[in-house]
Amino acid sequence: MKFKSPPVNSLSLDFLTEFCISLEKLENDRACRGVILTSAVPKIFSSGLDITEMCGKSTEHYAEFWRAVQEMWLRLYSSNMVTVAAVNGSSPAGGCLIALTCDYRIMAENPKFSIGLNEAQLGIVAPFWFKDTFVNVVGHRVAERSLQLGSLHSAPEAHRIGLVDELVPEEKLKDRATAVMQQWLALPDHARQLTKTMMRKAVLDRLVAHREEDVQNFISFISKESIQKSLRMYMEMLKKKKS
């Protein structure tokens, strides 16, 4: 599956809705046992949640948007398919979450590409299920330091801390992702799927049990004037960086 929403594959409500529909179709297709996620946009895997969806909108919009973010994560993290992220560009925040949610991550070894949960840099806080997913990949200490600092890690650093499983030259990313997929698909599906469920169930159950509370938390946090101001300033900073 190739993300193609220029300029930066930001995760808008439309993007998330289409992503979930595509995942559901693949999940229901018995002939499909695995999916490789990558980007058709040069240098960017995904720039994370679309900040404009979280700025100056109604409470109803925030609720709808956040449910779509939850749905994307629940579907991908619990997928019966083998999921491989072929990270061919930068991948901050929600983009990093997508990669973390997969079974295996391969990143192009370009030191200019960065990945991480940088929410703290925007003055916002990654919710518990972003944090849980991160801890499950890199461990508690690395996740705590990286989350508190809102670190964006270069590709080599991301590999060193275990955020990505391997680095390959960009031109070899597709072939390597295909080879990894073949390796994972060589196992009997039922054994691999049950093992995946066993490893991820507690974290998935936690969001399912607190889903509505999590929506309300998001709304009350994002609606604060101080948070809205931080997001506006961040967007202005992104625009200024260009000029």
Ligand SMILES: CCCC/C=C/CC(=O)SCCNC(=O)CCNC(=O)[C@H](O)C(C)(C)COP(=O)(O)OP(=O)(O)OC[C@H]1O[C@@H](n2cnc3c(N)ncnc32)[C@H](O)[C@@H]1OP(=O)(O)O
């Ligand atoms: C409160 C509960 C927790 C909520 C959790 C949130 C998780 C998130 O995902 S928050 C989003 C965090 N994302 C980022 O911090 C990434 C911001 N973007 C960048 O760092 C850069 O854009 C980039 C490294 C991804 C790409 O850099 P590049 O130089 O190629 O492109 P730009 O000129 O910066 O951007 C082009 C264009 O796109 C707009 N844009 C970029 N990212 C976003 C985004 N996440 N949402 C909306 N719009 C975005 C950027 O402003 C530019 O727009 P203009 O062309 O109109 O100036």
